[in-house]
Amino acid sequence: MTTTLETVWHNRIFYLFVLPFAALTIxxxxxxxxxxxxxxxxxxxxxxxxxxxxxxxxxxxAIFADPxxxxxxARTFIYTAAAVVANVGFAFGMAVLIDSPLLRRGxxxxxxxxxxxxxxxxxxxxxxxxxxxxxxxxxxNALLDLVGLPAFAGLTTGLTATISLLIAELxxxxxxxxxxxxxxxxxxxxxxxxxxxxxGATTWQRWRYVILPQLKPAFxxxxxxxxxxxxxxxxxVVVMTKGGPNEATNFVTHYAxxxxxxxxxxxxxxxxxxxxxxxxxxxxxxYRMGDKEAGR
Amino acid sequence: xxxxxxxxxxxxxxxxxVLPSTAQTLTVWHDLGDNGLKWFDAMSxxxxxxxxxxxxxxxxxxxxxxxxxxxxxxNTDSAPDLIFxxxxxxxxxxxxxxxxxxxxxxxxxxxxxxxxxxxxxxxxTYKDRQIIxxxxxxxxxxxxxxxxxxxxxxxxxxxxxxxxxxxxxxREGDPDGNGKADTFGFALExxxxxxxxxxxxxxxxxxGLRHTLIDPExxxxxxxxxxxxxxxxxxxxxxxxxxxxxxxxxHSFTEMYQVIEGGRGGMFRVGDWNVKKWDGEKVLNxxxxxxxxxxxxxxxxxxxVIGGMRGVAIPENAPNKALAQEFAQFMLTRAAQQTSLDNVxxxxxxxxxxxxxxPRSQYFAKAEAPLIAYDFPESVHAFYPELEAAFHKKLxxxxxxxxxxxxxxxxxxxKEMRELAAKxxxx
Numbered sequence: 075m076t077t078t079l080e081t082v083w084h085n086r087i088f089y090l091f092v093l094p095f096a097a098l099t100i101x102x103x104x105x106x107x108x109x110x111x112x113x114x115x116x117x118x119x120x121x122x123x124x125x126x127x128x129x130x131x132x133x134x135x136a137i138f139a140d141p142x143x144x145x146x147x148a149r150t151f152i153y154t155a156a157a158v159v160a161n162v163g164f165a166f167g168m169a170v171l172i173d174s175p176l177l178r179r180g181x182x183x184x185x186x187x188x189x190x191x192x193x194x195x196x197x198x199x200x201x202x203x204x205x206x207x208x209x210x211x212x213x214x215n216a217l218l219d220l221v222g223l224p225a226f227a228g229l230t231t232g233l234t235a236t237i238s239l240l241i242a243e244l245x246x247x248x249x250x251x252x253x254x255x256x257x258x259x260x261x262x263x264x265x266x267x268x269x270x271x272x273x274g275a276t277t278w279q280r281w282r283y284v285i286l287p288q289l290k291p292a293f294x295x296x297x298x299x300x301x302x303x304x305x306x307x308x309x310x311v312v313v314m315t316k317g318g319p320n321e322a323t324n325f326v327t328h329y330a331x332x333x334x335x336x337x338x339x340x341x342x343x344x345x346x347x348x349x350x351x352x353x354x355x356x357x358x359x360x361y362r363m364g365d366k367e368a369g370r
Numbered sequence: 371x372x373x374x375x376x377x378x379x380x381x382x383x384x385x386x387x388v389l390p391s392t393a394q395t396l397t398v399w400h401d402l403g404d405n406g407l408k409w410f411d412a413m414s415x416x417x418x419x420x421x422x423x424x425x426x427x428x429x430x431x432x433x434x435x436x437x438x439x440x441x442x443x444x445n446t447d448s449a450p451d452l453i454f455x456x457x458x459x460x461x462x463x464x465x466x467x468x469x470x471x472x473x474x475x476x477x478x479x480x481x482x483x484x485x486x487x488x489x490x491x492x493x494x495t496y497k498d499r500q501i502i503x504x505x506x507x508x509x510x511x512x513x514x515x516x517x518x519x520x521x522x523x524x525x526x527x528x529x530x531x532x533x534x535x536x537x538x539x540x541r542e543g544d545p546d547g548n549g550k551a552d553t554f555g556f557a558l559e560x561x562x563x564x565x566x567x568x569x570x571x572x573x574x575x576x577x578g579l580r581h582t583l584i585d586p587e588x589x590x591x592x593x594x595x596x597x598x599x600x601x602x603x604x605x606x607x608x609x610x611x612x613x614x615x616x617x618x619x620x621h622s623f624t625e626m627y628q629v630i631e632g633g634r635g636g637m638f639r640v641g642d643w644n645v646k647k648w649d650g651e652k653v654l655n656x657x658x659x660x661x662x663x664x665x666x667x668x669x670x671x672x673x674x675v676i677g678g679m680r681g682v683a684i685p686e687n688a689p690n691k692a693l694a695q696e697f698a699q700f701m702l703t704r705a706a707q708q709t710s711l712d713n714v715x716x717x718x719x720x721x722x723x724x725x726x727x728x729p730r731s732q733y734f735a736k737a738e739a740p741l742i743a744y745d746f747p748e749s750v751h752a753f754y755p756e757l758e759a760a761f762h763k764k765l766x767x768x769x770x771x772x773x774x775x776x777x778x779x780x781x782x783x784x785k786e787m788r789e790l791a792a793k794x795x796x797x
Contacts, residue, residue, distance in 0.1 A: 119466050122445040209616035210634070211552060229620050232770065316561045319619040320770035321763070335434055337441050337466040 114343040121339040133344035146329040157304040162296050165251030173259045189249040200313035203242040232322030239310050251296045258292035294364045298357050398428040400454035401436040409713035416705045441466045449685035451694040457679045461496050469686040472499040476695045485719045493679045502681025503698050506716035509734045511660040511674045513640035518545035526661050533664040537613040540636035555613035557635025559626040573604050575742050576663020578670040586750050593784035600666050602776045609772040642716040642734040649728045660733045673742040753794035
């Protein structure tokens with residue numbers, strides 16, 4: 075105890091500077107989460123009262139007995155898996171393309187084109203995507219019609235609506251992941267590649283055994299970040315499909331939001347807490363795996 | 371002398387700060403937008419004539435936010451003095467908070483109320499509590515673009531067969547004359563729970579049926595021949611008839627209004643509250659006719675639908691409860707009701723001046739067309755919202771994957787609804 079206090083006192087200037095940010099994080103980051111978890115144990119009708127009625131795990135039992143929630147959870151996992159693979163894969167491909175000596179001239183333009191959607195307000199972007207997909211006046215079908223291809227069902231069928239959301243989100247997020255890959259590619263040790271080249275390694279072997287292992291930090295960060303991002307997919311659903319058609323894009327966050335709208339706060343926060351636990355669990359597991367492989 | 375004046379001024383200030391102020395503000399939360407804000411301002415001016423120093427401030431929230439905010443405010447003792455909305459939303463507030471006042475004694479003190487019908491009072495009552503004072507009947511008629519009708523050489527559709535013929539012409543006859551095939555017969559909605567059922571309610575009640583899904587005895591009605599015929603045509607409107615924009619399955623109110631106001635849908639729902647905006651030069655510029663909903667069989671009686679009742683409610687923990695009750699009573703006076711009609715296009719009194727209103731607003735205000743009211747099943751069956759949500763999901767799944775024959779689908783849906791209703795009733 076004395077040692078701890080001594081350490082704190084010894085680093086008092088550091089803690090002094092950290093204190094305001096730690097306080098803000100606890101106030102605006104941790105406290106709402108704690109509060110939300112607390113609400114998940116209360117009866118909805120009393121959830122916002124000064125003395126709510128606590129009902130234990132009843133809300134959790136209710137949501138796990140609700141086929142709608144289980145279906146939305148399954149839907150969320152499938153969508154997240156597809157979105158993570160698509161985003162990380164696309165971002166990696168683009169980063170490699172930008173890093174390539176073949177693209178010295180257009181690199182800046184491509185980087186700008188890929189990153190611009192990241193800083194575009196998401197709602198504005200998704201409204202435009204909704205218009206693009208519209209079957210009666212959307213540009214995508216106008217283009218398909220022009221070249222004689224069959225119409226794209228866009229947001230009107232379950233499968234195509236899911237694909238449409240995936241593309242819109244790829245447009246919005248991939249630039250960020252690309253930037254991380256590109257930064258990692260830029261700081262890699264090129265001497266190792268030269269040595270491998272001298273030793274007779276093929277291009278594939280250089281990528282497989284020299285470059286890709288160096289990009290592991292970027293892969294881990296991007297995968298974890300994308301997992302968190304897509305497990306929480308919400309705005310794109312609200313703007314483009316409202317969970318439809320026929321519940322096909324009703325992911326957990328939107329399903330919980332619908333319950334909030336009905337004043338079912340207890341069940342809604344229980345869903346949010348389950349999702350929070352899943353996000354934390356997956357993120358920690360991936361970091362642990364990364365640490366284990368790095369021998370830390 | 372100067373010193374004495376100073377003392378007197380200071381004493382005056384002190385007394386003024388200690389004495390209670392006569393100025394008082396009542397706060398009302400509603401979801402009526404700009405028209406509602408203007409309406410409450412006008413009522414505030416009228417109310418102040420009898421209650422000098424009293425101001426009524428209203429705040430308008432989008433409907434979704436209104437609901438959440440009212441619940442949290444009522445539950446945390448920071449409620450407004452009055453809340454104003456449709457009866458079914460106030461029922462939900464009561465279910466979630468249990469703190470909506472019983473207004474029976476308040477209405478009991480109003481002498482001039484003969485214009486309120488038994489149905490009006492029935493709707494305003496929930497579990498033996500009068501949760502709202504009825505202020506505006508919500509009327510919904512059938513609207514058609516007038517210039518489009520003229521272009522395709524049709525008259526206002528009286529029957530469903532007329533409406534179908536007009537819908538085909540609106541889709542294929544380039545009624546807006548822009549040379550593109552970009553118009554549709556109907557502007558409807560389907561996305562959110564209640565959207566689809568709301569439109570089905572209008573089709574059902576508009577043709578004279580008395581229930582959409584369940585009757586007061588708890589009997590499921592959707593597979594009864596007349597109901598089944600309406601339901602089948604309704605579902606085909608979204609699917610095989612191709613009368614609506616293909617994206618309608620994801621359309622809620624906002625998108626439905628975009629289709630109407632953007633000049634892409636020729637037939638649509640017109641609420642009494644829509645008329646003022648749609649009469650505007652930059653919106654529809656009055657280019658629409660309002661009438662009764664089409665009838666599905668020659669012997670049916672079609673009508674304009676009374677789809678609800680908007681009214682004022684008072685939370686138990688309203689900060690100025692006594693004054694709020696006086697204001698709620700005042701909202702039924704002729705002066706207040708006239709401001710309601712002028713600003714929102716709806717009222718409950720029949721003795722108001724309608725001369726200044728457009729012909730379309732007058733159609734609702736005079737209430738000369740046959741009127742038919744919803745059956746308000748949520749007031750009778752506590753489990754109705756859950757049953758309706760399941761019904762909505764089932765219909766939506768049918769629209770998303772239309773069967774070749776709707777009859778077995780309707781029969782199967784009726785069976786499922788019966789089973790669910792029995793289960794919910796026994797809970």
